[in-house]
Amino acid sequence: MARTAEPLLRVEQLETQFFTRAGVARAVDGVSFEVARGEVLGLVGESGSGKSVTGFSILGLVDPPGRIVGGRVLLEGENLVDAGERRLRALRGNRIAMIFQDPMMTLNPVLRIDTQMIEAVRAHHGVDRAEARRRARDALGRVGIPAPEERLSAYPHQFSGGMRQRVAIAIALLNEPAVIIADEPTTALDVTIQAQILYEMQKLCGESGTALVWITHDLAVVSGLADRVCVMYAGRIVESGPVDAVLDRPRHPYTAGLIGSVPSRNRRGVPLAQIPGMTPSLLALPGGCAFRTRCPNAEADCAAEPPAERRPEAGRTLRCHHPVGEAVS
Amino acid sequence: MLVYLIRRLGQSALVLVVMAVLVFIGIYAIGNPVDVLISPEADLAEQQATIARLGLDRPLWEQLWLFLVNAVQGDLGRSFVHGVPALRLILERLPATLELALVALVVALSVGVFLGLWAGLKPDALLGRSIMTGSILGFSLPNFWLGLMLILVFAVLLQWLPAGGRGETVDLLGIRTSLFTLDGLSHLLLPAITLALYKTSLVIRLARAGTREVVLQDYVKFARAKGLSPSRVIYVHVLKNIMIPVVTVVGLELGSMIAFAVVTETVFAWPGIGKLLIDSIVNLDRPVVVAYLMMTVFIFILINLAVDLLYSLLDPRVRLSEAGA
Structure with a gap:
């Protein structure tokens, strides 16, 4: 894939926290990614993984008690985290636009x-x-x-x-933005309508060179639409890379679990695999790796410290002590 | 739409007839106006003559029938006391009350919506909390007490404004109004504030509740994501949505402001229909009381209809269907 040197949108170590009475929720905890012109990035995760808050943070639309506490959002080289409200307003809907999840609620009824x-x-x-x-x-x-x-x-x-x-x-x-953030825009729609809209979004963005950040929990959508994918869990990107590589050879046990729980015609009659447990509350994350309580590969060292980001191969990132397909040491 | 209107008018006529019967029978049950109207020294023959002249010797159903037949022709009887048609008496006094109620309504709406919107946008700020506390005060202060206190402060102590009466009026399209003279406005101010305070508190609470609900909606966030200015988001996207409940309630309250401005009008000696009603009850002037009540019902019906029509203008999802009413 051809890429220009400078990405349109680059998110660096973004941190958004919600200061609630019950404590500080780290909804977005050091998220980094970049999107080039005409590229489609899939941001995948379960409910509560922080993917929507990431989207709102990019546009500076996080409402109190939430606040961006760190990191940078560079749109065509300009840092939006430092930009004033007036400047943000000039960019929103103009250079960077957003589509919301529930179409029944996005338009003003009156x-x-x-x-x-x-x-x-x-x-x-x-x-x-x-x-x-x-x-x-x-x-x-x-x-x-x-x-x-x-x-x-x-x-x-x-x-x-x-x-x-x-x-x-x-x-x-409307204003031919450089980037569109789409927050699960097809989740509330019929499958047939979903397919039409996906197809049209792909076509429209391809024609105009608009970069697209597609937030979803649906891996099937990502596989058909995105060029690259970021998998989010508990406010962090646990795995990222080209969509084919990540979906064919997932390295993080969470990604593997997500792929395993997609119903498939080939596995008719076999009980559907699922990831045990639930997304942990952001206020009470397990220490070390946040996924370890649900992880089949978890070992003692997972509780000790959170895994650092590493690059298992070119163009991919991974945060895991014991990735899938790696010999247990 | 037209079918809807016709149906509504038919229903309204029915309500008017039922109300007329109830009011007439109800008023028949209280006291004998002859005792008040005729001097105790009058002899029996004179008494009989008066009773016969007023038609009070006939059976109730016949009086009722006569009343209804005349009412349909626009004749609600003659005042026993003033000797003029009761309806004319009321229509003469009505502009004063309408003027008072309308000014109070404008005050309640403009002040209430503005403060409520503010309190809803900044629910945790000191001013937002103060507005809400103030509105509780506005709810609880008795009308007459507030009126008396306003008179005490602004008319007696400071001597800025007159204590009562209507002041100078001018004719506008044949209606006497005090809205266009300084003297008239100065007389209008205190009673209007007195009448508006309760409604203002009501509007504040409605507007605040609506605002707090609406600002959380996705369409407000989407409007911000479009890059609109905060004033456009608040005064177009939010305001238009919160006006729906406000208009409904305030519309109904306008009726009660016109009909029950009695206390305020009495405190400020405002020559409106409320004061007329009190005087007529004291004098057992049956036709005037009946005419007053009929006029009140008529105004309520008219306002309800107007609110329904306005409602469909504000909220495009509301269709005035032929089936519903």
Whole structure:
């Protein structure tokens, strides 16, 4: 894959913590990754692994009691963590856009679609309403909404879930951003609609060179869509690399567990494998490696200290003391 | 929409008729107006003549029938005391009350929504908490006491504002109003504040609860993710959503402000329909009391209809269907 030297978006040692009464939750704990122009990065993890908070942190949309406490988010070389609210506002929806999980909740129910689209254009470009409306109509057309001119005057409740997500995608695409963060945008949709939207997102981003960070818990989606994948567990990236390599030869026991628990036609009748236990509470993480309480490979040294990041092969990272397929020492 | 309106009007007419019967029978049960109207020295013949003239000698059902037939023709009877049609008496006094209620409504809405929005956006700030504590005070202060205290401070001690009465008025499209003279406004201020305080507290609490709920919604976060300015997010995305419950409740409260401004009007000697009602009850002026109640019911019906229509404007998900009402 061809990559430019400087990535569009580079996240370095990002740390976001929630200061609750019960204690400090380290939702994002030293996350680093980068996305190049036209690249699709899959950010995979269970609920509560910190993948959505990572997305919100990148846009500076973490609400109190949460706060970014460390690290850098470099968008085209500019550090967003240090940027002021005014500068962030100028970038949000313009250079970097976000699509949310639940399309039924993302659009304001009392405002017409055109109002919600025109304001997104006019927040960043000094164009008149007619021009903004024309751009909105074109964007609706691009995401496959039939009769976009008439649909502009409709209210969100007059759309189905899939159509609403298309509208949200159209809004994200409006100002031709460099990066789109998509937070499980197809989770709430039917499988057939899901496939259509995945296909279109891939096509649209490929055409415009937009980088895409696709947050999901669905490995099947990642395998079909992403170029590279980061697997998150308890606020950390435990494994990353090119999507084929990671999914074919997972090194981290957690990744292997996730892949093993995907239902498959080839294993009909065989009980589905699952990862024992549940995602630990971020307020009460086990010491050492956070995954060790659920890990089949765990040994005494896993409790001693958290595994450092290492590079088992070119383009891959791994945080594990006892990776899959490595002789026990 | 049209079918909906026709159906609503039909229902309203039914409510009016039922109310008329209830009010007429209810009022018949209290006291004999003849005792108040005729001097004790009058002889029996004079008494009989008066009773016959007022129609009080006829059986109840006949009086009721006559009342209903006349009411349909817009005649709610003549005031025993003033000798003029009761409806005209009420319509003469109505502008004063409407003016008072509308000003109170505007005060309650503007102050209440603004403070409630603020308290909802900053629930933990000192000012946000103070607003909420203040609204509890606004709920609990009795109307008459507040009115008296305002008079004491602003009219007696400081002598900034007049203590009562309506002040100078001008005619606007045939309606007397004090909204356009300085003297009229100065007379209006204290009673309007008195009447508005309770509603303001109510609106503050509604707006705050709505704001706290709405700011957590994904669509607010999405609006921020679009890069909109905070003022656009608050005054368009949040405000329009919290206005739905506020308009519903305030609409209903407007009716009660018009109908039950009685206490405030009495304290400030405001010549509105509330004061007229009190005077008429004291004098057992049956037609005026009945006409007042009928007018109140009519206003309530009108406001409810207006609220429903406004509701569908604010919330596009609400369709005024032919089936529902």
